[in-house]
Amino acid sequence: QVLSQESGPGxxxxxxxxxxxxxxxxxxxxxxxxFYSWLRRPAGKGLEWLGHVQTxxxxxxxxxxxxxxxxxxxxxxxxxxxxxxxxxxxDTAVYYCATTKVPHAPGHAFDFWGQGSKVTVSS
Amino acid sequence: xxxxxxxxxxxASVGDKVTIVCRxxxxxxxxxxxxxxxxxxxxxxxxxxxxxxxxxxxSRFSGSGFGTEFTLTITSLQPEDFATYxxxxxxxxxxxxxxxxxxxx
Numbered sequence: 646q647v648l649s650q651e652s653g654p655g656x657x658x659x660x661x662x663x664x665x666x667x668x669x670x671x672x673x674x675x676x677x678x679x680f681y682s683w684l685r686r687p688a689g690k691g692l693e694w695l696g697h698v699q700t701x702x703x704x705x706x707x708x709x710x711x712x713x714x715x716x717x718x719x720x721x722x723x724x725x726x727x728x729x730x731x732x733x734x735x736d737t738a739v740y741y742c743a744t745t746k747v748p749h750a751p752g753h754a755f756d757f758w759g760q761g762s763k764v765t766v767s768s
Numbered sequence: 769x770x771x772x773x774x775x776x777x778x779x780a781s782v783g784d785k786v787t788i789v790c791r792x793x794x795x796x797x798x799x800x801x802x803x804x805x806x807x808x809x810x811x812x813x814x815x816x817x818x819x820x821x822x823x824x825x826x827s828r829f830s831g832s833g834f835g836t837e838f839t840l841t842i843t844s845l846q847p848e849d850f851a852t853y854x855x856x857x858x859x860x861x862x863x864x865x866x867x868x869x870x871x872x873x
Contacts, residue, residue, distance in 0.1 A: 682862075691773075691854060692811065692867070694861065694863070705861075707861065751798050751818070751858070752799050752801035752816035752818060752857075753801065753813075753816045754801065754856065755811070755813065755856070756813075758810035758811060759810065760809070760810055761810060
């Protein structure tokens with residue numbers, strides 16, 4: 646079982662950078678092989694995968710967002726982070742962190758989720 | 769890969785049987801999962817590999833399909849089943865369907 650919790654500001658101004666952190670309990674982020682992901686769900690819309698960082702530190706991003714997105718790992722703090730630059734109202738959403746053990750069976754992504762952190766982009 | 773999920777809204781009664789469909793824009797083999805999400809909670813996976821139920825998930829939930837068309841069937845609806853359901857493909861990156869909101873009639 647991997648327990649995780651998102652944290653960060655609930656309000657961000659347009660054009661600024663949204664920063665969130667996911668704190669993971671249950672062991673070192675360098676142990677085993679995992680994908681540490683960020684996802685979001687805008688109000689009234691479906692879930693969107695943003696990207697992930699692997700245990701070894703390499704990253705993969707959603708091509709629709711990758712120019713604005715940075716996901717990084719801080720294993721000393723058992724945390725991984727999201728930075729999304731140049732935000733607009735369209736980035737208002739509930740943001741989730743999730744963990745996937747790899748390798749995995751088909752369709753077996755996103756095993757453990759945080760409870761979500763609501764972020765509003767507004768001046 | 770684009771996932772088209774239907775219907776987007778479903779109204780049903782306790783005891784009913786309902787079916788939700790997800791269509792992929794290209795062949796994704798069996799790389800499909802179904803998630804349930806209740807208000808204020810994180811999504812929870814019900815089905816993976818298109819048809820394999822997670823441990824502890826009620827046998828009222830079943831998944832089927834392969835390639836481009838997939839279904840989630842819920843039989844004998846219970847009050848706790850009224851939630852939003854999403855399909856997810858992980859064949860190439862990760863894409864969710866737009867969701868099906870299941871409400872009590």
